[in-house]
Amino acid sequence: MRITAEAKLETRQRILEAARKLFCDKGFAGTTTRDIATEASIATGTMFNYFPGKEHLALAIIDISLETAxxxxxxxxxxxxxxxxxxxxxxxxxxxxxxxxxxYLGDVVETTLSPFNLSTGADESENLRVRHLETVQGLIEKHTSPSTPRPSAVTMHLYWTLYLGVLAFWAKDASPNQEDTLVLLDQALRLFVGSLNANPKTVEISHDP
Amino acid sequence: MRITAEAKLETRQRILEAARKLFCDKGFAGTTTRDIATEASIATGTMFNYFPGKEHLALAIIDISLETAxxxxxxxxxxxxxxxxxxxxxxxxxxxxxxxxxxYLGDVVETTLSPFNLSTGADESENLRVRHLETVQGLIEKHTSPSTPRPSAVTMHLYWTLYLGVLAFWAKDASPNQEDTLVLLDQALRLFVGSLNANPKTVEISHDP
DNA sequence: AAATTTATATGAACATGATCATATTTTCCT
DNA sequence: AGGAAAATATGATCATGTTCATATAAATTT
Incomplete structure (x- = not known):
C-alpha cells in the first residue's frame, strides 16, 4: 500500500510535469491530451483518472504557481x-x-476562472478564486477601520472582474516587461480601493430590467 | 442572380433562426452543429460556409440583439x-x-468577447467590441469638458472589463428580475466615471514585473 | 497462499466541431 | 441556348476531448 500510494502521487506529478512542459512549449490548444499521455507514459484515458479534464490540468498548474506566489x-x-x-x-x-x-493563461482563465463559470461546485477553480478573494478580504479588513462595512458580494465580484481584466491585459501586453500592465493594475486598484469607502448611494430599481 | 442572392440571404437567415431557437431551447453546449444544420435544412458542413464556427454563429445572434438595443x-x-x-x-x-x-450568453462571451481574445483581426467579435467602445467613447466626449484628456487605451480596457463583469454577473443573477445586476452596474459605472477625471498619478515601473 | 474484492490502467469507441474532395448549382461568356 | 468557369452545397472524413467496458494489479479475506 505504501509503494502504491507513492506511485499514485508520482504519476500525478508526472502528468503535471508533462502538461506543464507541453503547454509552455506548444500552447494549450496546441497540446492534445494524447500528447500529454504519451509524454507522461500513460494510456490515453488515464489522465482523466487524475484530472477531470484538460482544463483542470492547466488550472492545477496555474494553481501551484499562485500558491508559491x-x-x-x-x-x-x-x-x-x-x-x-x-x-x-x-x-x-x-x-x-x-x-x-x-x-496559454488566456485559454485557461477565460473558460475556467471567468465569473461566468461561478459554480460547478467545489472544484479546483472555485478553490483558486475563493482563496484569492479570501486573501483580498483579509487585507481589506486589516487595512480599514472596523467601522468600514465588510465588502459586499457585489464589491468582491467587482474586484474579481478587475483582477481578470488585469490578467487578460497582461497576457497580451506587448510593452517591454509588460510595464503597461502595471499602469492598468495601479489604475484598477485605485478605483477599487477608492470605492471601498464611498458610501453606496441607493440605486432605484425601477429602471430598465 | 437576383433570386440566388436572395436565396443566400434566406439560407443565412434560416441558419441564424435555427441556431437562435436551439440555443435558447437547449443551450449553447447542448446544441450540436448537426442539430443546427438539420433544423435549417442544410448539410452538416454548410453552415461553415456562412459562419466561421459555432461560436461566431452565437455571436452573430448576440450582435443582432445589441444592434437593435x-x-x-x-x-x-x-x-x-x-x-x-x-x-x-x-x-x-x-x-x-x-x-x-x-x-447561454456566458458560453459566448467568455470565449469570444473576453479581453483575452483581443485580436484574431477584424472578425465579428472585434466589431461588436469596437462598436460598443466607440459608442462609449462618444458618450464620454459628449459629456466631459474638452479639456478632459481622451480616455486612454488602458481606460477603455478597464471599461470593457467592467462591462464583461456586469454581463457575467447578470447571466448568473438569481435575484428577481436581476435587480442585483443594477446595483453592480451602478457601482461599476460610478467607479469608471469617477476615474475619468482623476489625474493618473505616475506609477513607478521599477516594481515587480 | 489461494481466492475474492476493490482500485486502477488501458485503449477502443464515442461525440462533436471542423475540414475537404467531390458533386451540384449558378454565373458568365460567346 | 450551350458550354466553360466560378461559386456553393454536400457528407464522408478527420481531430480531439472524453467515456466506458474490459483487463490488470493491488488489497483484503479466508
Whole structure:
C-alpha cells in the first residue's frame, strides 16, 4: 500500500510535469491530451483518472504557481504596506510566478476562472478564486477601520472582474516587461480601493430590467 | 442572380433562426452543429460556409440583439442625460434585449468577447467590441469638458472589463428580475466615471514585473 | 497462499466541431 | 441556348476531448 500510494502521487506529478512542459512549449490548444499521455507514459484515458479534464490540468498548474506566489507574498512582508500597495504586491508577485504560463493563461482563465463559470461546485477553480478573494478580504479588513462595512458580494465580484481584466491585459501586453500592465493594475486598484469607502448611494430599481 | 442572392440571404437567415431557437431551447453546449444544420435544412458542413464556427454563429445572434438595443437607446434620447446615466441606459437597454439569450450568453462571451481574445483581426467579435467602445467613447466626449484628456487605451480596457463583469454577473443573477445586476452596474459605472477625471498619478515601473 | 474484492490502467469507441474532395448549382461568356 | 468557369452545397472524413467496458494489479479475506 505504501509503494502504491507513492506511485499514485508520482504519476500525478508526472502528468503535471508533462502538461506543464507541453503547454509552455506548444500552447494549450496546441497540446492534445494524447500528447500529454504519451509524454507522461500513460494510456490515453488515464489522465482523466487524475484530472477531470484538460482544463483542470492547466488550472492545477496555474494553481501551484499562485500558491508559491502567495507564500512569497507573505514572506515579503508587503502585506503590511498600505492597502493599495499590499494588493498591488499580491497581484504583481502572482504575475511574476505566472510568467512561464503567460502564453496559454488566456485559454485557461477565460473558460475556467471567468465569473461566468461561478459554480460547478467545489472544484479546483472555485478553490483558486475563493482563496484569492479570501486573501483580498483579509487585507481589506486589516487595512480599514472596523467601522468600514465588510465588502459586499457585489464589491468582491467587482474586484474579481478587475483582477481578470488585469490578467487578460497582461497576457497580451506587448510593452517591454509588460510595464503597461502595471499602469492598468495601479489604475484598477485605485478605483477599487477608492470605492471601498464611498458610501453606496441607493440605486432605484425601477429602471430598465 | 437576383433570386440566388436572395436565396443566400434566406439560407443565412434560416441558419441564424435555427441556431437562435436551439440555443435558447437547449443551450449553447447542448446544441450540436448537426442539430443546427438539420433544423435549417442544410448539410452538416454548410453552415461553415456562412459562419466561421459555432461560436461566431452565437455571436452573430448576440450582435443582432445589441444592434437593435443600440437603436432603441438612441431613440430613447437617454444619451442626453448625465454621463453616468447615459452609460447606465446604454447597458441596461442592452441587457433587456439580451434577455432571451441569458442562458447561454456566458458560453459566448467568455470565449469570444473576453479581453483575452483581443485580436484574431477584424472578425465579428472585434466589431461588436469596437462598436460598443466607440459608442462609449462618444458618450464620454459628449459629456466631459474638452479639456478632459481622451480616455486612454488602458481606460477603455478597464471599461470593457467592467462591462464583461456586469454581463457575467447578470447571466448568473438569481435575484428577481436581476435587480442585483443594477446595483453592480451602478457601482461599476460610478467607479469608471469617477476615474475619468482623476489625474493618473505616475506609477513607478521599477516594481515587480 | 489461494481466492475474492476493490482500485486502477488501458485503449477502443464515442461525440462533436471542423475540414475537404467531390458533386451540384449558378454565373458568365460567346 | 450551350458550354466553360466560378461559386456553393454536400457528407464522408478527420481531430480531439472524453467515456466506458474490459483487463490488470493491488488489497483484503479466508
Amino acid at each position: 502567495y507564500g512569497e507574498f507573505v514572506e515579503s512582508g508587503r502585506e503590511g504596506e498600505s492597502l493599495e500597495e499590499a494588493l498591488f504586491a499580491h497581484i504583481a508577485i502572482g504575475l511574476r510566478h505566472l510568467r512561464p504560463h503567460r502564453g | 443600440y437603436g432603441e437607446f438612441v431613440e430613447s434620447g437617454r444619451e442626453g442625460e448625465s454621463l453616468e446615466e447615459a452609460l447606465f441606459a446604454h447597458i441596461a437597454i442592452g441587457l433587456r434585449h439580451l434577455r432571451p439569450h441569458r442562458g
